[in-house]
């Protein structure tokens with residue numbers, strides 16, 4: 374696991390909030406890129422914004 378994260382909207386690979394450890398992270402919006410899907414989520418526990426990426430094969 375990498376521990377390098379920008380201060381705002383960090384990219385995470387797992388579905389766990391880095392702030393509160395919660396795993397209830399509903400998707401706020403989805404944006405498709407060339408070879409991956411970006412999802413922004415908001416933690417329902419603390420309101421922190423997260424960005425996750427999913428690769429598209």
Ligand SMILES: [Zn+2]
Pocket residue numbers: 390391392393394395416417418419420421
């Ligand atoms: Zn949280």
